[in-house]
Amino acid sequence: MTVVKVLELVGESSKSWQDAANQAVVEAARTVDNITGVEVSNWTAHVENGQISNYKANVRVAFIVDGGRRKTV
Numbered sequence: 001m002t003v004v005k006v007l008e009l010v011g012e013s014s015k016s017w018q019d020a021a022n023q024a025v026v027e028a029a030r031t032v033d034n035i036t037g038v039e040v041s042n043w044t045a046h047v048e049n050g051q052i053s054n055y056k057a058n059v060r061v062a063f064i065v066d067g068g069r070r071k072t073v
Helices: 017-029
Strands: 004-014 035-048 052-066
Touching: 004 017, 017 035, 017 052
Parallel strands: none
Antiparallel strands: 004 052, 035 052
C-alpha cells in the first residue's frame, strides 16, 4: 500500500511567485525524499513604496512515505 503525506509550506522570493513556489519545493527536497507533486493554494506579496518587494506562495508538497522504513505491528 502506498501512503502519501502532504506538507504545507510558504515559499518566499524577491523575484516572482513562481520562484517562491519553487523555493518551497527546493527547501522541502533538502530533507524530504520522494516528492511527487505540489499544489499552490495561495499567492501573496509584501508591498513597499507602491511596488511588490517580496512574493509568497502557500504550497502543499506531496511525497510518498517510504514503506521500508515503517514499523509493522
